Amino acid sequence: MKVRVLLFGPAAAAVGRGEAVVKVDAEGGGAGCEGLRVAMGEQYPVLGRMLGGARFAVNQRFAEPGQTIGSGDEVALITLVSGG
């Protein structure tokens, strides 16, 4: 399946746009976050080490361990934040 991942901050700057479309293996109709992370690293190597410390948000909430992503979910890559 293809997952559209919203990008912000340094990730968006590295890729050059505010989203990345990632091809990821889907099992049971969904993709796992760790599989998405690996796929992003392979398909967007410019993200490099940013991915290691990043979290995924699904539908505007941090993903739980083991959470799968469905085709209708809004997914965002949350790299190290720096607000406040």
Added chain:
Amino acid sequence: MSVEVTIIDGPLPAAPSAAAVVDGAGAVVVFEGIVRAREGDGVIEALEYQAYEPMAQRQMGELAGELVARHGLLRVRVEHSRGRVGVGECSFRLVIESPHRAEALAAMGEFIDRLKRDVPIWKRPVWRAGPRPAPPTDSTIAATPAAARSGHPSA
């Protein structure tokens, strides 16, 4: 309303000098985050902020609500900038009102710590013209979990 969260373009306007205090408040604690001129070894003229706004809005609201309930606060107001904020200008304001100072001070520290760890807002330095310094070490992309770092030097 006990929680107010606002994200606005550019620097935050000055807080009113005599804002109305919620009934019952014996303490009003205010924190303002001001853009500093130095970022690591370099000099900046501004910071540019970007937010994943629906998530940032929700997280700050839920965090404030949690602290209101847990600490017995009367009101929490949060303002954060998006876009460009110049040196000396305010990009973040947190106002906590409570019956007594202890709970407001405790909640203030916790809110800021958790915002800097979890709320999806990012800042990018706009360097003053001239040779750019090497990136400061705490901007180095880390391989450690995000929860352990907040990304930039801060007050």
